[in-house]
Structure formats: C-alpha cells, structure tokens
Amino acid sequence: MEEILFGIGISALAGALATVAGAAEDTESDIGSQGDPNSQVQLAPQMGYVHRIYNKAISGEPPAYGLWVALAAGIAWALMAIQYNAILALIIGSAVAVFVQGVYATTAYLGRTASLAKFEQPVYIDILKSVTTVTMAHAFVAVFTTVTMCFLIIEALGHPFPLPLMGLVWGIALGAAGSATGNPFYGKERQYQNYPFGAGLPISASGDIVRYAEAGQRSSLDNGWFTSKGAGPASGICFGLIVFFELWRTILFEPFAAGWGAVIAGAVIIIVFMVIDRMVETWARKTYGPYTTAEAVTEEEATA
Amino acid sequence: MTVKIEASEGGMDHNVMLGIGLVGALVCIYLVYLNTLMSTEVFAFFGGLAAIIALWWGTDSIKNLCSYGLGTGVPSAGMIALGSGVVAMLFATKLAGISPLLVPVGCVVVAAILGAILGFISDKVLNMNIPVMTRMIAELTVVGSLTTLGFTAMVAGTFSFGDLITGATSVFGVEIASYASSVIGGCVLATIFMLGAIAIQHPFNACLGPNESWDRTQMCAIECGALSMIVIAIMSLAFLSLPAVVISFVISIILWGWSYSELIKLSKRDAFAWLDSQPIREVGGEQ
Amino acid sequence: MSALGGGSAGGEGINPAASVIALVIVLASVGIAYVVYPAALIPLIGVIVGGVLISFGVHFVPVGGAPAAMGQAPGIATGVAMLAAGGGLAGLFGGAWAAEMGIWVALGAGAMGGGLLMAITCLMVNVVYVYAMGIPAASGKVDKDPITGDTYEGYRSQGTEGHGLPFISYVGGVIGGILAGAGGTLIYLELLSVYQEALPSFLGMTPEGMQTLAVSLAGIFAVGMFLVAAVLTAYNITGTIEGPHDPKFKRWPRAVIGSSAACAACGLVAILLVVI
Structure with missing residues (x-):
C-alpha cells in the first residue's frame, strides 16, 4: 500500500513537472517562432512584408526537444557517473543543453534571414540579442523539468531505461504534444490576428502576418506574452495529462x-x-x- | 502555402566533397586508434574531427536530396540517416573482435549497404522517383554512421565494442567495473544520436532560401559539428582522464569559436542589411 | 515539421518490380538469419512485423503540417514522422516498463501508451481549436464523417480546406498511436530477448550486469528503426494526411512493403551484432 501511495505521489509530481515543461516548451517555441507557423515568418518577406519576428528554424519541435532533453540527460548522466550530486548534475546538464539551444537558435535566425536578402529582409541584430536570451530562459525551464521528471521515473519508479534514452523518448513526446497543441494558436490567432476570429485563414492570405503592434513594431517577445495565455497552458495540460495518466495507470493497475x-x-x-x-x-x-x-x-x- | 527550396549553384563539386569527407573522416577515426597503440587517451578528439568532416560532406548530400522536394521537412532526412547509421555503426564496433582496424571501414561498408537498400525503397518502392535519391540516402547513412562512430570514439577514446560496454564506477574511491556505466550501457549513444540527427540537417535547414550560399552553409556545418564536440567533450568526463578531456574541450572551443565568428562574417556578407535597433523597412511602401 | 513542404513528388500506384525486390530483401534477411543464427529467426520476424505495424499505423495519424497551423487544413500541426515518433516512443516507454510481465502484456501496455498520447494530444488540439480559436472541426477530403455522419459542407471556413480534427481523424490518430506504440514495443522486445539470451554466452558476462546493456542496445536500435520506418512512411504520404478516410491512405501497401524490407535489413544487422 505504502509503495503504491509513494508511486502515486511520484506520478503526480512527474505530471506537475510535465505541465510546467509543456507550458514553457510551447511559449519558447512561439517566442522563437519554431515549427510549422514559422513557414509564415519565412514566407512573409517573399510576399513583400518585411518583419521583425525571430526565425528559429532549427527543425520541428519534436526532434529539437529530443536533442535538448537527451543532451541534458546525457551530460547529467555523465556527471552523475563521476559522483556529482544528482541535482547539480541535472542543473548543469540543462544549462549546457540550453547553451547549445541558444547557439542553434542564432545560427538559424542568421542563416534563414541572410538567405532572404533577395526580398530585402535585413538582419536585425537587436532581435538576436533580446529574443535569444528569452527563448533560452524558457527552454531551460522546459528542459530542466523534463529531465528531472525522467530522473524521477528512473530512480523512484524503477523504469529500466538509462537516463539519456529516457530523455530522448520524453523529449520527442514533449515536442510532439507541445507543437500539436500550441501551433494553431500561434499560427492563426497570433500571426494573423487581424483576420476574423472563428475562421481558418484563407490560403490566399498566407504571408500577410501582423508586423505592427499597438504601438511600434511587433516583437517576438509579444508573441510569448500572447500565447502564454492560451496555447502555453493548453500544451502544459496536454503533456502533464499524458505523463500523469501513463504513470498512474501503470502504478495503480x-x-x-x-x-x-x-x-x-x-x-x-x-x-x-x-x-x-x-x-x-x-x-x-x-x-x-x-x-x-x-x-x-x-x-x-x-x-x- | 509552402516555401520553394532552392539550392545554391557553385561551390565544390559533390564528388570531390564525397572523397574529402570519406577519406578525411576515416583517417581521423583511425587516428583515434593511436590511443590504443600508445596506451593513452589524449587522441580522443580526432573522433570529433571525423564527425565534423563527415557532417561537412553530409550537408551537401542533404542539400542535393532536399532540393527535389520530399513533401516533408529537411529534418526527416537527418532522422533516417542517423536511425540507420546508428545500427550500422554499432554492428561495426563489434568487428573489433576480429581486428580493431576493420571497424571504420566495416562501418562505411555496412552503412552503404543499408543506405542503398533504404534509398532504393524510398525511390522505387515508394515511387518518389527522385533520380539522386538512392545515392544520397546511401551517402547520408554513411555520414550518419561515421558521425556516430566519430562522436562515440571521442567520448570513449576507443571504438571497439568490448571497451564500449565496460565502464568503471568508483564507490568510495574504489574502482568497480560495471556495464551500466559504459558508453553503451548508459546509452550515451542516445545523446550522440540526437546530436548527429540535428547537426546533419541543421546547416541546410537553417540556411535555405533564395540567397543560400555554399560556403556559408558549409561553415554552418563545421559550426554545428564543433558545437556538438564541446558537449561530447563534457560528456567524456565520465570515461576519459582529465588531461584528455581538457585537450578535447579546448580544441572544440577553439574550433567552435573560429567557425562561429566566420559564420557571422559570412552572414553579414550575404545579408541584405545588418541593422541594430532599426524599424521595419517597408519594401512595398504601403505604410 | 519545418517551413518546407516542397513539391510532392510521390506518384500513385505500386511499382511491381521494385516491390518484388523489396520482398526478396525481406526473405533474404530472414534466410541469412536462419542460416547464421537460427535462434534469431522468430525475433527477426517480430522486428519485421513491428516495422509493418509502425508504417501501417502512421497512415492513420492525421497530420496537417504547416497549413494546419493556420487553420487552413485539417489535422495536427506538426510533422508526420515526428508526431508518430512521439506516440510510438511513449508506447515504447510503457512497453519497456512492462517487459517483465510477458510479451503480450508488454505489447498491450506499449499500444495503450501510444494510444493515450495521441488521444490526449488530439483532444487538446480540438480544445484549442474550439475554445481558444472558435473554429469547429471540418474535414477537407470528405463531406460526411464516416463514423458520426456529421456533414462538413457548411463548416469549412472560406478559403480553407477545413480545419481541426473531425471525429474520424481523432479515431485515426488513436488507432495510429496504438499501432505505432505496439510496433515500437515489438521491435524492442524481440531485440531485448535476443540480447538477453546471447550476450552472456557470447561475451562471457554475468546476467545481472548485462541486463542494462541489453536494455540500452535494444532501446537505441528500436528508436533508430522506428524513425526509419516512420520517415519512410512520411515519404510515402508526402507529408500530410487526414486519416483513414483520406485518399492517400490507399497508398499504405507500398509503405508496408518498404518498411518491412527496411526493418528486415536493419534488424538483421542488429541481430548479427551478437554473432560476430
């Protein structure tokens, strides 16, 4: 009985961590503009709409988060193998993974934007400085909670997978849940805010993304402000429910x-x-x- | 609404790149064998260099393949390359039981066979009908297997199966051999797998567009490889002696710093304008 | 998955000669396994069946790709291979956990793990569409839902091909998750049984020590083969599909043939690992 109660407690904790991870993951990808909605950020300059939105074309969110979480898990595993304290190892692992994420983000923005020179899209260096750090901060929350959750599942619940493999599995699942739930909200509701609510975007309007804010010009940071009120929590609930029910049904039944x-x-x-x-x-x-x-x-x- | 994929003209001939990539990566992996010959660990970093050279070549292969339009994203090509590459690479490490020198060559041969089968399936059985598909998928599988083999050699200082499955944990200062703390037992391979899968597709995926240029994309490939080397060096803390780790780490940091600054210079060269805190420049002049 | 859709190159129909060659590859792999290491015959067949399950399952998963992110097309707004990988690997997680309870229970646990991920993800997709964006679900490929009988004609907003996840797509997503989860778990379990049996005798290890080794090897091979089968299937459906009612669904035989050959080749190499 006590063992089951302990297991349920760990499931709840893992579910809570996953909820935070899902919310942070989606907000991060929307601030950086990653995944499918990024096609519009890429398309806009070709249609004559030069913008100041980040263009974080690393890959889809599932492989990208597969890497960040597996990387954090791999480094944490290596540090634990040389007798580092587990919590310190998880934090260092996540920090290094987020460093890699930040570098990939900058190369993606520079690469994609420089390749759009034909459409007169300039590279805005201030975006690189201000937005990259914010996506890195959100990515740290997402990566650290996920890798901690993986660690709990292995150490407390006795799953046979080693930590890096577990990180890969749940990293890809995190990206899949977050991108599936969050992308439409960012893609339609935010990028095309000036189009009617309650309808899909007409295909002919593709590329006409909102580039100006209430005052001044829209920054990618505003996208995080917007999506953290809708898609972020929804993605969090999605991933949290997945992890919780997956563990709960196994432990209890x-x-x-x-x-x-x-x-x-x-x-x-x-x-x-x-x-x-x-x-x-x-x-x-x-x-x-x-x-x-x-x-x-x-x-x-x-x-x- | 999709974005047309355009690959840059010019640059080095792909066959020349194939030659440089294949020979360079193989030579670098063989240099890791110096560790065994001289019973040291300081040559581990050659594995990372092998992976960089392989990625440099693979970036051009992925560009050739994806310029045809696969119907799905560039990253999927990286996934299939590494997914089959890791199978071939693990098999090849086992050849060390016959002779350690067989491992890198065996890796290339097995990966090429597997890749040719996968390429044939995608091209003919799935009716993709892309002329270069069989060849490029085969090349990508070889690149994937060489990348994982290189990074594995870098993290462990060796590429023979027997050494990859035994590790040592120290409990209260006493060294105990254990399978769980080895490269394969701890599944550090999973991290290497993802590092390779992202690094192989990122350069072209990040630089594509009408003004994509060959040297910038290839510099991005070197940068991705060097960045992966940094984290591989950190992970090798678990397997290698401290001097070897420091050598790997310093070399990767220098390589990454150089390639990153070169990449920024090239981006500056190719960009339409390089602005700091400037407003949107209206092209159409609507606003 | 990314900004690229590209032109879809995939043609219709089956290429008979190539399919026969693919089947020969399957048979040759099985034959080699039987000659070299007879005990691995059943596991290799299991791996091939796993690949077939994955590739058949991925066809059910409703994936809209980039247009779905703007509410321009129905389906889930992410890449097909990666979404299936999310479901399949979550299934692998459940299946590996239940591995000691026997193969059938583990397969069931893996299938339910994949199905659960897809069920929750698809539900949240519809919740976001309905409550956050005010858009009802509508299929673009059929006018009437084959399961519920809902008509979609008036529910497509102007200038789009439909949006959200109609019930048939939802059911397809869950079936896809179940099949992919079972397939991934099957590959893992079969390889695990080979390694558990062979590693101690071939390498002279103690069984306790090599358990974690066998799990790691089987796990990384299962992930690799899963991705190979899923990406091949993604190539087959050229990126997007709405679910079992989509005309592209009829292309499944060639993906099943292709994936079985790919998994046979990869599985043979993975099994031969213990022989040499």
Whole structure:
C-alpha cells in the first residue's frame, strides 16, 4: 500500500513537472517562432512584408526537444557517473543543453534571414540579442523539468531505461504534444490576428502576418506574452495529462490481472477522452453553427 | 502555402566533397586508434574531427536530396540517416573482435549497404522517383554512421565494442567495473544520436532560401559539428582522464569559436542589411 | 515539421518490380538469419512485423503540417514522422516498463501508451481549436464523417480546406498511436530477448550486469528503426494526411512493403551484432 501511495505521489509530481515543461516548451517555441507557423515568418518577406519576428528554424519541435532533453540527460548522466550530486548534475546538464539551444537558435535566425536578402529582409541584430536570451530562459525551464521528471521515473519508479534514452523518448513526446497543441494558436490567432476570429485563414492570405503592434513594431517577445495565455497552458495540460495518466495507470493497475489491469485502464482512459472529444466537437457545431446557412447553400446551388 | 527550396549553384563539386569527407573522416577515426597503440587517451578528439568532416560532406548530400522536394521537412532526412547509421555503426564496433582496424571501414561498408537498400525503397518502392535519391540516402547513412562512430570514439577514446560496454564506477574511491556505466550501457549513444540527427540537417535547414550560399552553409556545418564536440567533450568526463578531456574541450572551443565568428562574417556578407535597433523597412511602401 | 513542404513528388500506384525486390530483401534477411543464427529467426520476424505495424499505423495519424497551423487544413500541426515518433516512443516507454510481465502484456501496455498520447494530444488540439480559436472541426477530403455522419459542407471556413480534427481523424490518430506504440514495443522486445539470451554466452558476462546493456542496445536500435520506418512512411504520404478516410491512405501497401524490407535489413544487422 505504502509503495503504491509513494508511486502515486511520484506520478503526480512527474505530471506537475510535465505541465510546467509543456507550458514553457510551447511559449519558447512561439517566442522563437519554431515549427510549422514559422513557414509564415519565412514566407512573409517573399510576399513583400518585411518583419521583425525571430526565425528559429532549427527543425520541428519534436526532434529539437529530443536533442535538448537527451543532451541534458546525457551530460547529467555523465556527471552523475563521476559522483556529482544528482541535482547539480541535472542543473548543469540543462544549462549546457540550453547553451547549445541558444547557439542553434542564432545560427538559424542568421542563416534563414541572410538567405532572404533577395526580398530585402535585413538582419536585425537587436532581435538576436533580446529574443535569444528569452527563448533560452524558457527552454531551460522546459528542459530542466523534463529531465528531472525522467530522473524521477528512473530512480523512484524503477523504469529500466538509462537516463539519456529516457530523455530522448520524453523529449520527442514533449515536442510532439507541445507543437500539436500550441501551433494553431500561434499560427492563426497570433500571426494573423487581424483576420476574423472563428475562421481558418484563407490560403490566399498566407504571408500577410501582423508586423505592427499597438504601438511600434511587433516583437517576438509579444508573441510569448500572447500565447502564454492560451496555447502555453493548453500544451502544459496536454503533456502533464499524458505523463500523469501513463504513470498512474501503470502504478495503480499493473498488479491486477497479471499486468492486464494497466492495459485495460489505458483503454478505458482512451475511450473517456474520445467521448470528451466528441462532446467538444458537437458543442462547437451546435454553438457556432455552419459558416453558411442551409438556405444560402441551396440558393447557391440553385444559381449554379 | 509552402516555401520553394532552392539550392545554391557553385561551390565544390559533390564528388570531390564525397572523397574529402570519406577519406578525411576515416583517417581521423583511425587516428583515434593511436590511443590504443600508445596506451593513452589524449587522441580522443580526432573522433570529433571525423564527425565534423563527415557532417561537412553530409550537408551537401542533404542539400542535393532536399532540393527535389520530399513533401516533408529537411529534418526527416537527418532522422533516417542517423536511425540507420546508428545500427550500422554499432554492428561495426563489434568487428573489433576480429581486428580493431576493420571497424571504420566495416562501418562505411555496412552503412552503404543499408543506405542503398533504404534509398532504393524510398525511390522505387515508394515511387518518389527522385533520380539522386538512392545515392544520397546511401551517402547520408554513411555520414550518419561515421558521425556516430566519430562522436562515440571521442567520448570513449576507443571504438571497439568490448571497451564500449565496460565502464568503471568508483564507490568510495574504489574502482568497480560495471556495464551500466559504459558508453553503451548508459546509452550515451542516445545523446550522440540526437546530436548527429540535428547537426546533419541543421546547416541546410537553417540556411535555405533564395540567397543560400555554399560556403556559408558549409561553415554552418563545421559550426554545428564543433558545437556538438564541446558537449561530447563534457560528456567524456565520465570515461576519459582529465588531461584528455581538457585537450578535447579546448580544441572544440577553439574550433567552435573560429567557425562561429566566420559564420557571422559570412552572414553579414550575404545579408541584405545588418541593422541594430532599426524599424521595419517597408519594401512595398504601403505604410 | 519545418517551413518546407516542397513539391510532392510521390506518384500513385505500386511499382511491381521494385516491390518484388523489396520482398526478396525481406526473405533474404530472414534466410541469412536462419542460416547464421537460427535462434534469431522468430525475433527477426517480430522486428519485421513491428516495422509493418509502425508504417501501417502512421497512415492513420492525421497530420496537417504547416497549413494546419493556420487553420487552413485539417489535422495536427506538426510533422508526420515526428508526431508518430512521439506516440510510438511513449508506447515504447510503457512497453519497456512492462517487459517483465510477458510479451503480450508488454505489447498491450506499449499500444495503450501510444494510444493515450495521441488521444490526449488530439483532444487538446480540438480544445484549442474550439475554445481558444472558435473554429469547429471540418474535414477537407470528405463531406460526411464516416463514423458520426456529421456533414462538413457548411463548416469549412472560406478559403480553407477545413480545419481541426473531425471525429474520424481523432479515431485515426488513436488507432495510429496504438499501432505505432505496439510496433515500437515489438521491435524492442524481440531485440531485448535476443540480447538477453546471447550476450552472456557470447561475451562471457554475468546476467545481472548485462541486463542494462541489453536494455540500452535494444532501446537505441528500436528508436533508430522506428524513425526509419516512420520517415519512410512520411515519404510515402508526402507529408500530410487526414486519416483513414483520406485518399492517400490507399497508398499504405507500398509503405508496408518498404518498411518491412527496411526493418528486415536493419534488424538483421542488429541481430548479427551478437554473432560476430
């Protein structure tokens, strides 16, 4: 019993760490403009919209976070192997990983922006100085919490994977959850803030991103300010739920039915989420209704 | 709406780069073997140099491949290269049981076979119909395996399987041999894998665009490799003696500092303008 | 995955000659394994089946790529290979944890791990679309949801190909996560069994010491092969797919053939590691 309680406590702690990680990860990627919405930052100058937005084209978030977390885990593992204190090792590992992240971010901005010279997009050095440090700070929060979570899962819950492999697995999962949840909010709601709410962006409008702020010019830091109120927490909840339920179902139900308990619990949780999703979907259909009413459609058909 | 991928013309001929990359990386990996011959660890850094040379070559391969438009991002090519490269590389380290000198050559041969199969599958079975695909995927797999082999040699000071699976932990000052604290047992390979997977795709992914230039992209490749070397040097603290680690670390820092400043100079050269705290320059003059 | 979509080069249809060669590669690998190290025959077949599961599973995952990030196309706004890797590796995590409970339980745990990640991620995608952006889900490829019967004609906003995750895509995502999780776990378990059996005798190690070694080796090989199979499948669907109702879904046979050959070759090399 006590062992199970301990396990549940660790699951809750790991879930909490994952929630922080998810929120920080998404905010970091939105400030730096990483992942799919970055295609618009890249496209804008070609359409004649020169901007002052960061262009952190390192790769998609899943491989990038796979590297940062695996790197932090690898260095922490190496330092622990020479008898460093575990917490110190995790912090040094995360710090080195964030240094690497910062360097990659600057080379991505310089590289992509310099290659856009044909469209008269200048390199703004002040962006490099002000935004890189902020993304590094958010990345540190995301990387440190994730690698701590991996350490807890191994040391307290006894998972067989070594720390670097665990870091790779959860780093990629973190990037997948954060990019999937956070990208549309940054891509549509923030980059195309001046387009109507409640509708997707017309394909013809691609590239016309918002470049001016209430006063002055939009900086990438404002994007973090905006997305940390919507997509950031949502990504945090997403990754937190994933980690918590993954651990919780195993610890609580694995003793039942020779291990099948955890599998059945997983299936039940999946079905519950599926039902919630269906409710969300029908709520949206009922509340928002179709974009064109049925009469309009039939009229159109009649004229056609 | 997608961005057209344009690869720069000019630069060095790809076949020449292949030759330099292959021979250079192999020579550097063989130089790591000096560690065994002279029973020292200070030559570990040659592994990192091998990885840089391999990445320098692989960047051009990825550029050739991705200029055709794969339908998915540049990073995926890095993933498939390292995913199969690490399989070939681990197999090759086992050849050390026959002769340690077989390892680097065996690594290239096995990776080339695997890569050719993967390239054939993507080109013909999946109907991608990209003329250079088979060759480039094969090259990328070789690059991936040489990169992981180089970094592994750098972190451990050796590339034979027997040495990679044994480590030593000291408990209260007493050295105890343990598999768990070895390069493979601790799965430091996972970190090396991701370092290589990002470093191989980043230079072209970061520099692509209409004004991409050959020397800037290649300098970025050297920079990525040197940056990875720095962290590999830190990780080698767990396996190598302090002087060897310091030598690796200092060499990587110098190499990285040089390549990073060169990269900034080249970016300055290619950029449309280099502005500090300036407003948006309206091209269309709408505002 | 990144700013690049590029032109999609993938043609339709199956190339018969190439497919036969791919199947020959599979058979040759199995034959070599049988001749060189008969005990590895079943594990190699397991690895191939794992690759097939991954590549078939990835076809179910609704991935919209860059357009999905602007609400221009339905699906999840990230790269297909990487999203599947997220789900599959989360499954690998669960499967590896349950490895000592027997292969079937571990496979189930791996499948549920992948399915759980996709179920939660897809739910949060819809939550963000509906509650944060006020956009209902609509498919671009079909007018009527094959499962729920919802019609989508009026629900696509102007100038887009649909947005969000319709229920069929949600179900596809969960199925994809389950299959990819099971596939990754299967590769891991089969390789683990080979190494656990062979390493002590071939290398003269104590079984206790080599457990962590076998886990690491099997783990890194499973990750590598997973990524190979997932990227090959991403090439097959040229970046984006809406789910099982998408016309591109019909391309799955050639990805399954390709991935089985790729996993056979990689798996053979991974198994031969213990022989030489």
